[in-house]
Amino acid sequence: MLNPNSTAGLIAIVFASARYSIERSVRPISETSELENAADIVGKLERLRFPMQAISRRSLGRFGPDDFIRNLDLAGHGLSSLISDEDFRLKVRGIPFRLEAPTRRYFDQDIADKYPALFSSDKSVLDTLKYLLDFMGEVRQDDYIRKMFEPEQVELPMEAREINSQATINALKKIVPQQKIAPVQFKISNERILIDRKPSEAESADEGNIDKAKQKIIDDGNEIIDKLKKSNCDKRLIENIEALHESIRSDENSIRIGVNNISFGIISAVFKDELPEAINAALQSHNLSVNMYVAQFPDWVRFSENALAAEITPEDTIAVKNGVNKVIDYLDQNPEIAEPGVARAFKNLNRTLENPTQSSKKSTFAVIRTAENLFSKIFQYAIGYFEKLASDTAKEVHKNVVKGLSITIVTLAVTGAAEISGISTRIKELSWLKNAIEIVERQMKIQSKRQ
Numbered sequence: 001m002l003n004p005n006s007t008a009g010l011i012a013i014v015f016a017s018a019r020y021s022i023e024r025s026v027r028p029i030s031e032t033s034e035l036e037n038a039a040d041i042v043g044k045l046e047r048l049r050f051p052m053q054a055i056s057r058r059s060l061g062r063f064g065p066d067d068f069i070r071n072l073d074l075a076g077h078g079l080s081s082l083i084s085d086e087d088f089r090l091k092v093r094g095i096p097f098r099l100e101a102p103t104r105r106y107f108d109q110d111i112a113d114k115y116p117a118l119f120s121s122d123k124s125v126l127d128t129l130k131y132l133l134d135f136m137g138e139v140r141q142d143d144y145i146r147k148m149f150e151p152e153q154v155e156l157p158m159e160a161r162e163i164n165s166q167a168t169i170n171a172l173k174k175i176v177p178q179q180k181i182a183p184v185q186f187k188i189s190n191e192r193i194l195i196d197r198k199p200s201e202a203e204s205a206d207e208g209n210i211d212k213a214k215q216k217i218i219d220d221g222n223e224i225i226d227k228l229k230k231s232n233c234d235k236r237l238i239e240n241i242e243a244l245h246e247s248i249r250s251d252e253n254s255i256r257i258g259v260n261n262i263s264f265g266i267i268s269a270v271f272k273d274e275l276p277e278a279i280n281a282a283l284q285s286h287n288l289s290v291n292m293y294v295a296q297f298p299d300w301v302r303f304s305e306n307a308l309a310a311e312i313t314p315e316d317t318i319a320v321k322n323g324v325n326k327v328i329d330y331l332d333q334n335p336e337i338a339e340p341g342v343a344r345a346f347k348n349l350n351r352t353l354e355n356p357t358q359s360s361k362k363s364t365f366a367v368i369r370t371a372e373n374l375f376s377k378i379f380q381y382a383i384g385y386f387e388k389l390a391s392d393t394a395k396e397v398h399k400n401v402v403k404g405l406s407i408t409i410v411t412l413a414v415t416g417a418a419e420i421s422g423i424s425t426r427i428k429e430l431s432w433l434k435n436a437i438e439i440v441e442r443q444m445k446i447q448s449k450r451q
Contacts, residue, residue: 025038
């Protein structure tokens with residue numbers, strides 16, 4: 001089942017996609033009356049989207065079931081009236097519905113399978129809105145509302161009752177999420193953590209313009225780096241723009257580029273008084289160009305919305321920075337468990353948090369998301385490791401070979417997650433961490449007693 005934020009977010013996304021579908025259907029040479037009709041419909045859909053979008057952006061502790069029901073009813077009653085309007089039905093029944101490109105990535109596959117019409121792009125706007133109204137009616141049921149707002153309880157089995165503790169492993173499978181859009185995602189191969197490089201995807205219609213913009217930014221970046229190296233500027237400024245330049249040149253995902261650009265903008269401002277006006281103007285222009293470049297990617301747009309919605313305080317930023325420092329220290333002390341790029345990525349991200357009172361919410365959120373991705377990947381790996389130990393009793397040599405590295409990898413996640421989990425009451429997405437840590441620590445104790 002979706003949580004309240006995700007439920008509201010899914011409803012808001014369908015409304016927004018319906019609005020964009022209508023906008024795309026209007027020709028530039030349309031008659032004035034056609035443009036006015038489309039604008040009227042788009043405005044009505046936006047008014048229906050807004051109450052659900054407002055819920056999706058709030059931390060769970062800041063609203064309750066009554067608030068959710070009020071906003072759901074406001075949007076639902078408005079949608080019901082709109083669908084009942086014969087004039088509206090005539091105008092939108094022939095318009096193809098097109099879902100926003102990245103939406104499927106934000107929800108587990110079982111949600112897409114349960115509500116396929118909401119994730120489909122082969123129906124009309126009218127048919128999709130009818131299905132959305134049915135979905136909202138299902139959500140409105142008292143039992144659905146109650147279950148959404150119930151804190152997730154994970155019942156842990158007594159280790160004395162079940163030494164292999166398969167029930168514990170199943171509980172861990174249930175709560176550990178998939179990795180999310182962030183500057184970095186990870187994979188584990190041959191008992192080693194690696195960076196899983198996945199460039200962001202853009203709308204196909206925008207790809208030509210994006211390629212041209214990218215080449216222009218690379219050319220300008222080369223010129224700026226050359227000028228900075230000939231000047232007496234602080235080497236940290238050069239290192240910063242080189243990191244940004246490399247992330248663009250090597251097709252890193254848009255979130256990593258965007259966060260690098262935030263860091264570049266901050267450090268450019270710090271050394272502004274030490275540089276000639278012409279170079280300062282070039283740096284500001286370059287920062288703006290990269291901002292416009294990443295804005296073409298749906299991943300960055302969605303990430304930015306989530307970051308702005310998160311209620312992050314300077315104290316949270318300090319907690320995140322401390323937690324990531326523990327991850328970095330652990331990786332430096334155990335270099336055999338990860339490629340060097342993993343620690344380097346966290347060090348680069350943590351530099352954006354050097355001044356917690358000035359760090360942007362996007363920077364803090366980027367570090368949180370990247371750390372969460374590392375923890376979720378390691379906990380997923382831990383599931384396989386624990387299952388292997390429980391079932392592969394005949395291969396003692398294999399167990400002894402991998403046990404040391406595996407425990408070291410899992411301990412990394414427990415160490416870092418324990419520090420960051422303290423802010424989970426304000427950032428709902430992290431609420432799974434405390435249960436996962438408890439389960440993994442319990443399972444490690446069980447396995448250690450078996451040795």
